[in-house]
Amino acid sequence: MNLLIVESPTKAKHIQHFLGSDWQVKASLGHVRDLEKSGDKSHVRPPDFKMNYAVNDAKHKDIVAGLKSAARNASAVYLATDPDREGEAISWHLCQVLGIKSAEARRVTYQEVTESAVKKAIANPRALNMKLVAAQEVRRGLDRMVGWEVSGPLSNLIHTKASAGRVQTPALRLIVERERAIQAFKPRSYFQVIAHLPGSTPGTTWRALWQDGTKEGKYFQDKALAAALAAAIPSLPLTVTQADSKPTRKAPAPPFTTSTLQMDGSRALKCGAEDVMKAAQSLFEDGHITYHRTDSPNLSEEGETLLRNALQSAGLPIIGQPRRWKAKGDAQEAHEAIRPTFDKVPPSAEVAGEDAIQQALYALIRKRAMASQMPDAVYQQTSCTLNGGTFQNRPAIFRAVGSILTDPGWRTLYMETEEGEEEGGAEKEAANPVPVLQVGVRAQAERGEVLNKSTKAPPRFTEATLIKALEDHGVGRPSTYASIIKVLYSREYMQRKGKASALYPTATGESVIDALVGRFAFADLDWTREMEDGLDQITNGVGNARGLLQQAWDAIQQGLAGMPAGAVAETEQCPVDDCGGQVKRLESTKKPGSFFWACSNRDKHGLLQDDEGHPGLPFADRPQAESQGTGPQCPKCKQATGQFTTSTSKIYFRCQKCSGAWWPDKENAQALGTKWKKQ
Numbered sequence: 001m002n003l004l005i006v007e008s009p010t011k012a013k014h015i016q017h018f019l020g021s022d023w024q025v026k027a028s029l030g031h032v033r034d035l036e037k038s039g040d041k042s043h044v045r046p047p048d049f050k051m052n053y054a055v056n057d058a059k060h061k062d063i064v065a066g067l068k069s070a071a072r073n074a075s076a077v078y079l080a081t082d083p084d085r086e087g088e089a090i091s092w093h094l095c096q097v098l099g100i101k102s103a104e105a106r107r108v109t110y111q112e113v114t115e116s117a118v119k120k121a122i123a124n125p126r127a128l129n130m131k132l133v134a135a136q137e138v139r140r141g142l143d144r145m146v147g148w149e150v151s152g153p154l155s156n157l158i159h160t161k162a163s164a165g166r167v168q169t170p171a172l173r174l175i176v177e178r179e180r181a182i183q184a185f186k187p188r189s190y191f192q193v194i195a196h197l198p199g200s201t202p203g204t205t206w207r208a209l210w211q212d213g214t215k216e217g218k219y220f221q222d223k224a225l226a227a228a229l230a231a232a233i234p235s236l237p238l239t240v241t242q243a244d245s246k247p248t249r250k251a252p253a254p255p256f257t258t259s260t261l262q263m264d265g266s267r268a269l270k271c272g273a274e275d276v277m278k279a280a281q282s283l284f285e286d287g288h289i290t291y292h293r294t295d296s297p298n299l300s301e302e303g304e305t306l307l308r309n310a311l312q313s314a315g316l317p318i319i320g321q322p323r324r325w326k327a328k329g330d331a332q333e334a335h336e337a338i339r340p341t342f343d344k345v346p347p348s349a350e351v352a353g354e355d356a357i358q359q360a361l362y363a364l365i366r367k368r369a370m371a372s373q374m375p376d377a378v379y380q381q382t383s384c385t386l387n388g389g390t391f392q393n394r395p396a397i398f399r400a401v402g403s404i405l406t407d408p409g410w411r412t413l414y415m416e417t418e419e420g421e422e423e424g425g426a427e428k429e430a431a432n433p434v435p436v437l438q439v440g441v442r443a444q445a446e447r448g449e450v451l452n453k454s455t456k457a458p459p460r461f462t463e464a465t466l467i468k469a470l471e472d473h474g475v476g477r478p479s480t481y482a483s484i485i486k487v488l489y490s491r492e493y494m495q496r497k498g499k500a501s502a503l504y505p506t507a508t509g510e511s512v513i514d515a516l517v518g519r520f521a522f523a524d525l526d527w528t529r530e531m532e533d534g535l536d537q538i539t540n541g542v543g544n545a546r547g548l549l550q551q552a553w554d555a556i557q558q559g560l561a562g563m564p565a566g567a568v569a570e571t572e573q574c575p576v577d578d579c580g581g582q583v584k585r586l587e588s589t590k591k592p593g594s595f596f597w598a599c600s601n602r603d604k605h606g607l608l609q610d611d612e613g614h615p616g617l618p619f620a621d622r623p624q625a626e627s628q629g630t631g632p633q634c635p636k637c638k639q640a641t642g643q644f645t646t647s648t649s650k651i652y653f654r655c656q657k658c659s660g661a662w663w664p665d666k667e668n669a670q671a672l673g674t675k676w677k678k679q
Contacts, residue, residue: 005094015080042144047555049550067098077098112343138548158177164520178460211397241439253371256364258292266463272485287341298325310342371530494509
């Protein structure tokens with residue numbers, strides 16, 4: 001029997017169904033290992049920047065044990081984690097814990113979870129791509145380095161628990177600086193003058209805008225002149241000096257990439273980017289769509305054929321030659337754009353998925369992918385310029401432009417969402433039915449109108465527009481945008497108010513930015529983009545991993561050196577025999593003015609007393625009560641708990657290894673009940 005390892009139980013169940021009894025398909029549940037969580041080994045530091053990994057949680061320890069057992073009994077082990085940098089790293093970690101040499105690994109990748117795609121991938125396994133693994137490992141090291149080295153001093157400086165992040169900090173900076181620009185903004189009134197003219201059919205009118213002659217960035221603010229001109233418009237001798245009517249075309253958007261899926265999905269479905277990515281993950285694992293983490297806007301030849309056949313079956317128009325799009329300069333085009341597979345549901349089915357969000361997202365993906373292979377939308381654009389001579393020594397020139405949809409093309413199937421729609425709709429100008437005119441013809445306006453306008457502050461970011469800004473600035477990668485936003489929410493650095501989608505920084509978020517910007521390079525957008533470029537170079541086999549880590553380390557140390565006195569806790573050698581750790585002096589949050597020392601080697605001993613500013617002896621251990629019997633199994637370490645009694649003779653259970661304690665269950669005195677709480 002062969003063993004195939006994927007990441008999720010859902011995908012495992014789906015693949016097991018069509019591979020049959022000759023295969024065992026098991027899930028790793030994402031990463032089985034991560035960097036150590038405590039002690040000196042948890043840091044990524046020079047000179048070698050060694051990264052120490054461990055299976056950190058009980059759930060994955062059980063998973064690893066099960067995978068080891070399955071691997072021992074398997075004829076061959078195939079690693080089918082996701083086809084990206086993160087998935088490649090997960091496969092490498094699986095090799096490490098299962099004792100498989102990287103060069104001998106059977107790595108299989110596929111763009112869709114369909115029977116034909118998976119079986120084709122299994123028939124053509126490859127070795128691990130260690131360039132991808134190296135890039136992911138350096139990314140993880142950079143993130144750990146920033147978080148572990150800077151978060152402590154940052155917390156000390158702003159007097160609350162806080163964290164710094166390589167990509168979350170520049171993202172937060174965008175939010176904070178936008179909010180401050182809004183608060184500092186002072187609106188300015190200005191005026192526009194409109195001439196309303198009779199249309200080509202009774203009861204219709206069209207509009208021409210006065211060309212006030214102000215330079216770009218300037219505004220016409222003479223209210224009296226605007227009012228006088230509007231009143232005089234019906235009497236002005238308007239002559240057509242320019243007229244044109246021509247067809248214009250608008251091509252459809254390309255199929256979704258990861259970033260455009262999050263932007264359009266969050267706007268159209270009115271949900272968060274994280275919800276969009278979760279729904280997309282489920283659709284991928286169930287075989288409904290191709291892989292949803294991709295930078296490429298282009299389809300494979302198979303995908304183009306599939307979509308064009310679907311359009312033909314639906315009786316919809318098809319463009320002559322398949323469309324191609326130019327990817328962004330930093331795009332990793334290993335995968336095709338996101339499209340439906342039409343494997344489990346037919347092309348005619350407009351929805352697929354288990355819940356409302358999945359179904360709505362599938363419909364969006366299907367329509368956009370199919371629309372990409374349809375003809376352009378065609379408009380008839382008509383324009384003209386009207387000369388009314390001079391008015392109060394100013395040229396009375398008016399300009400009108402209007403367009404009418406004459407052939408919907410791809411718009412028959414799909415309508416793009418636009419920025420601002422999630423806030424109730426951006427201000428849109430009504431259709432302007434400008435007639436086809438001849439140069440030299442005289443026109444008579446029915447009336448004039450003054451529009452009282454006001455300059456507007458830049459809009460607050462929404463999740464969709466923040467993702468667009470992150471992409472434009474090269475902060476992070478599309479697959480990380482949802483997690484960046486999630487972290488900013490969970491750290492309470494930004495928030496939404498009510499049901500509106502606008503993002504506001506919190507006071508803590510602003511304090512974090514004030515503490516980091518100007519001190520640390522990673523708070524700058526350009527530096528973050530340079531790091532991403534360096535990671536891409538490592539992916540392509542031309543970058544220097546250690547050099548990139550050293551560059552980041554030097555920048556962090558320079559920032560720490562600029563922190564105010566007391567922000568960076570000084571460390572010294574731990575005085576406890578045979579420890580070897582580093583200790584630092586900390587102030588108690590519960591008893592301000594009281595200090596203690598914490599050691600980096602937490603497994604060796606507890607906290608140390610403060611001896612006039614120097615590390616003293618460990619706090620005396622409280623005498624341990626003797627167990628009065630054996631209790632139920634500890635849910636964490638699976639060892640038997642001990643039975644103890646309180647000073648008031650109430651029985652409770654305590655795990656002497658994990659230190660967890662529980663009251664007995666109310667219905668079964670020999671079972672664990674609620675967590676211990678002093679009564």
